[in-house]
Amino acid sequence: METITKSPEATYQLGEKIGASLAISHQPSVIALVGDLGSGKTTFVQGLAKGLGIEKKIISPTFILMRSYKIQNTKYQILNLYHVDLYRLEGNVAEEAKNLGLTDIWGKKDNIVVIEWAEKIKKILPKETKWIKFENMGENERKIIA
Ligand code: ADP
Numbered sequence: 553m554e555t556i557t558k559s560p561e562a563t564y565q566l567g568e569k570i571g572a573s574l575a576i577s578h579q580p581s582v583i584a585l586v587g588d589l590g591s592g593k594t595t596f597v598q599g600l601a602k603g604l605g606i607e608k609k610i611i612s613p614t615f616i617l618m619r620s621y622k623i624q625n626t627k628y629q630i631l632n633l634y635h636v637d638l639y640r641l642e643g644n645v646a647e648e649a650k651n652l653g654l655t656d657i658w659g660k661k662d663n664i665v666v667i668e669w670a671e672k673i674k675k676i677l678p679k680e681t682k683w684i685k686f687e688n689m690g691e692n693e694r695k696i697i698a
């Protein structure tokens with residue numbers, strides 16, 4: 553499905569909607585985000601976290617690679633959201649991701665992992681991964697293909 557958002561809030565709301573449906577289905581457990589800097593990936597993740605029931609503010613993990621958030625509402629047995637940003641990783645990124653423990657993390661059913669710049673580790677991502685693509689269309693316009 554393709555959506556054009558015309559504000560950061562609209563992108564946040566799309567994330568929130570997808571987060572809310574994830575909270576129910578819990579499928580898939582890996583969400584791979586692709587798109588240039590400033591295309592709205594982090595904004596989307598903030599909405600996604602809200603939709604999952606996380607109240608804490610999500611900040612970009614760019615400088616620390618990965619942050620995890622406990623999901624308060626365990627009614628759906630979802631316990632953790634991992635927000636990963638591979639922007640700064642270079643070289644054998646798949647190997648580094650494994651060293652980070654990512655493959656173990658997404659192998660556990662109580663974790664949801666959302667990854668910015670996920671194309672860098674495409675070869676090790678589970679085949680059920682949901683890919684979402686972001687494109688800059690103009691100052692406030694983003695095309696989001698989910
Ligand atoms: P990324 O994580 O892809 O680098 P961010 O979400 O951090 O992108 O940043 C997106 C930037 O673009 C923010 O400064 C935001 O205010 C701005 N922006 C403008 N229009 C939109 C839109 N429609 N959706 C998302 N962000 C937008």
Ligand code: MG
Pocket residue numbers: 593594612637668
């Ligand atoms: Mg980002």
